[in-house]
Amino acid sequence: MKNPITDVVILAAGLGTRMKSDTPKVLHRVCGQPMLAILMEELDRAIDPRSGAHFNVVIGHGRDEVSEMVRGLQKSGRIKAPVVFTVQAEQLGTGHAVKLALEHPSKASQVAVFNGDLPLFGADCFSKFLEAHAAARSSASLASTTIADAGQYGRVLRKGMTFTGVVEFKDASAAQRRIREYNGGVYIFDLKTLVNALGKMKNKNAAREFYLPDVFEMARKLKKNILAYHFDNPTVLGGVNNMRELAQAQSALYRRSAEQLMEDGVFIHDPQHTYLGPKVRAGRGCVIGPFTSIHGETVLGDRVRIGAHCELSDVQIGNGTVVRNSTVAEKSVFGKDCSVGPMAHFRPGTRLADNVKIGNFVELKETSIGSNTAVSHLSYLGDAEVGSGVNVGCGFVTCNYDGVVRDGRRKHRSVIRDNVFIGSDCQVVAPIEIASGSFIASGSTVTDTVKEEDSLVVARTRQVTKSGYAKKYRK
């Protein structure tokens, strides 16, 4: 059987009052990403981009922010299916929202509908749900799950095992409220059945809203097959209505990544309290210390060891490299067998070759470091290119900014060639270049380019020692 074309309607118009926030609900972030982005990326993976199916995002509160975020996903290629937007100016209920959405022209024969606050519903869940809907020849299906206290969610009604309908919490009897199986806010509908039902839908209920779940009652009366597909793992349908649930959803997503990485052989010292983003990858024999966060598209090679209390984001790390405690790194590349930290800070644009040592209290920014070079202590290198075999002493600074814009640039480059030895407490005032093999004496402020190799550079004053003067000074 050919797969039917399935449009995906996402309800993202709500304010999320209980979030107590000025940010539209679906833009709240988990693992650094807006909830809606996470959901759409997952669903997109389950959609054949050549099928003609599209996303239809219903926006309302914060509509510009939401649509801008979604367009960003498209531009960066993170979702491939086309997207249309439906503006729901008044919040008259989920039925109303979907009715508006269906005014867009479509090639689809069925429609999936999602609440936008489901960051844990993965591509695999969507695929399974589509299969179950098809297998049951269902006209209207919802995803349900069971938890101890279903709170304000609509309850799933069954006779024996047979699904008979949904009742909103506000309209439920006391007995119905005790039901623990609830409607997770994810649906698949046959398009004709849905259009037909929405045309007749009324808002005679406690909230005076058009309830999308009324479709089930209407379909049932027409003797159509309906389905409540039960997900045994309630996590995947965990909605986010307040900050506690946001933290829980994030925790579950991080946990999922940690479990996968452990499965792949990574030793994570404290898997519940190590935050590994869903796109983090690691090779064989890696070890990750406690209380560390690794975000973005960070890739660890083989035998990489990450210490405790680190924060890494979009960092590529070569085989055998050791990152020690409390190191912070962003948009950087580390070669093989490097040792960095503890308490080092790598700002965007850092590139370390192999076998580099970066020690404590060192900051790098837009800087490349050649192989076998050491910057061991208390230094700042910005906008610099450092060769291989260089020794950078303690307290080194590239003076990349002098308060004046030259040739349109605020920051200037420092180039230090191979095998240079830089003593402690030296500075180079950029733009500058130090020829290979040069030796800079400790305490020197180097202002002029050193053109010839193996130069000795001194820029300090001779020491004067006066016996007994310290005593006088103290008086």
Place this chain on the structure above:
Amino acid sequence: MKNPITDVVILAAGLGTRMKSDTPKVLHRVCGQPMLAILMEELDRAIDPRSGAHFNVVIGHGRDEVSEMVRGLQKSGRIKAPVVFTVQAEQLGTGHAVKLALEHPSKASQVAVFNGDLPLFGADCFSKFLEAHAAARSSASLASTTIADAGQYGRVLRKGMTFTGVVEFKDASAAQRRIREYNGGVYIFDLKTLVNALGKMKNKNAAREFYLPDVFEMARKLKKNILAYHFDNPTVLGGVNNMRELAQAQSALYRRSAEQLMEDGVFIHDPQHTYLGPKVRAGRGCVIGPFTSIHGETVLGDRVRIGAHCELSDVQIGNGTVVRNSTVAEKSVFGKDCSVGPMAHFRPGTRLADNVKIGNFVELKETSIGSNTAVSHLSYLGDAEVGSGVNVGCGFVTCNYDGVVRDGRRKHRSVIRDNVFIGSDCQVVAPIEIASGSFIASGSTVTDTVKEEDSLVVARTRQVTKSGYAKKYRK
């Protein structure tokens, strides 16, 4: 009905043997505060300061330390009700302690009694208990709760639902020891009933102690109403008898703050492992990273973002300011839209105006920084006043101490006016002042005040470069 005057007796004489500590039990700290201080602050909020009621603290072990702490609470206005102290030299039981306490003159018609180790019993609990006591026209009431294993606590005896008395664990039968409802060590007594009962109390029991709960048996015999008021949340009556329970109590208090802040719309990445003191306040749209501790009277404005691994105590932070990872700050004020850290250290007396940038490995102490000023890397500013629009280069130091006391001061002030540019690796030797608009060349040690605006200051040696000498040197 007018509220009766209620004195509050607090039993704080115990040593707390199982704490294995030289500190008196009630002075052990949770959330940075002695347990007794937390309890007294809460109870004080439920006491009308004009009623004439007072605290009566029974002290024994470490009596001087305990009374000094309590007097400190009074002096700082943290408690408003007057306090008297009762010294219990010998530990002859809770009945004995209260009997001694009642020797103080009092205007009260009833007495509440607390163990001093109940840091989780809040003002709201006390109010509820007082109301229940009044509503039941009780002469003697205790607060009870139920847990799976009530350990060594006295058991609450009931016939049906009717409270009939208390039995100490040491005196209890095997069947009684299986009772899960226990006496939480919090009481309200009608004064006359209490005085009468204490007068007749005996110590015929396993421990040869005068047990305060014997009052219940005696009141019951006199046909007085007695009450065991059940708190459904056992946490509020959680006593602290060892270091594990101390950690648990602290965890519960921190959790309570985190729950409240989430309710208010703060996104806390890991609410169980973020330590937010009970007096921390936050505006709209704040985010707090994992493994961070925020103590004291710290106030976050709107949209403040705090990174991971930070430690803040008594810090005021303006709207939109970002505090990055592993930042430590104490008794400081940050303006709006500042960016600080990672790995910065703010010691007491730091004041940042708006839009200030403080980068990594920077330490500030008793220093004010004007708006739009940046101190981006590896610097120490102590006892300094820095204007606005200033650029402080990497490796800057205010030399505020020269080993000599001048005019009675050990530390001297540095004043840097607006729009000064300070190159890297500069020092100013205090006392000193740098006029506005001045430019300090990198590598300069500035010893003399710069009086005129827009001065250029250089204090370094010319660079000497000797071709080929590095080679010779190596040999």
Place this chain on the structure above:
Amino acid sequence: MKNPITDVVILAAGLGTRMKSDTPKVLHRVCGQPMLAILMEELDRAIDPRSGAHFNVVIGHGRDEVSEMVRGLQKSGRIKAPVVFTVQAEQLGTGHAVKLALEHPSKASQVAVFNGDLPLFGADCFSKFLEAHAAARSSASLASTTIADAGQYGRVLRKGMTFTGVVEFKDASAAQRRIREYNGGVYIFDLKTLVNALGKMKNKNAAREFYLPDVFEMARKLKKNILAYHFDNPTVLGGVNNMRELAQAQSALYRRSAEQLMEDGVFIHDPQHTYLGPKVRAGRGCVIGPFTSIHGETVLGDRVRIGAHCELSDVQIGNGTVVRNSTVAEKSVFGKDCSVGPMAHFRPGTRLADNVKIGNFVELKETSIGSNTAVSHLSYLGDAEVGSGVNVGCGFVTCNYDGVVRDGRRKHRSVIRDNVFIGSDCQVVAPIEIASGSFIASGSTVTDTVKEEDSLVVARTRQVTKSGYAKKYRK
């Protein structure tokens, strides 16, 4: 009754496929130690070294690495019983492994057999198991425990309470698989019974392996006493088959240390998320902050306070010393009443006398610091000896490396005598010595030894201030 001589056979030949690792399974580390090392140290404590009993370690995968590690334990005296190794080239089952092991000559009359992946099985467990085996006059005993889901472990069969045998999971019926009591992989056998049974053992089972537990069936048929000794705490028999279980085992070991230290009166802010190695010791009144790890043979004196996010390994800390947040220290000794950190780094060979202050962003290595000396900010001291009463200003560096090897040494020593005052941004170029009482002016690079006491040392350039030049410069 004299204790029988008990040899200990440890099965350490497995690859541990599910670890997804190139490291032999038993060498995976928990709390910084290979699992096998932890087990052997514990078992060794229960063995009388004069009894003639020995360890017999069966090795296979990674045999050289495993045997080298075990020999290291012997050399360092961490285990006292002699060790022989048995190479199991083919993995034909536990019965086969033990049969090979028994080819070694032995004085023992009984043999204990362990899987090598049991880091939580302590000396006390072994002693109890030996006693139970003797008391039951058992010829073949195994250690069992009960958990909700016994996974792939062999099931313990009983009739009533009587132990009747073991069935491997692969060979078990559906009903047997539902049994929750399982074989923990720890055995004690009468040597004769064992030799006899191994001689007749067959591999007619699902895996075609020689199963050691078949001994029980064979012994039972010979009417020998057999015993399944039940450990009520399943943790002690927790095997490690994948990275998740490795993390769980480590967590349990850390938890055990934390519980013991709390019992001893240490206040641990977050006992579940503070990693305290099993050999860490602490005196009275110590406090340990959250998210801190303390490893190796670290010893805290009385009233030591350790902040959050610290990493200490093999550090001795004197009474009353305070270690502030995010401090990293290794193989160092701190005296009494010192204050160190936050964000300080102590590399191996640091020795602080009493009342020393080390502040933020300071790194020490192979350096001793005298009493009452302060190094408060942003400094590096390596290969240095600093006297007492010294003030080291901000930005100080010992230039211990100049790129040249002299007298066979790469690093050179700096000696700073008592009561020296070092201003900010100074460096000393080693080898060098500064006489006591000397005063080094801020910004000086000191290259020559200062021989006479109370000398004043200046090595900087006079300041030149040019009015109005900053304006010109900007143009």
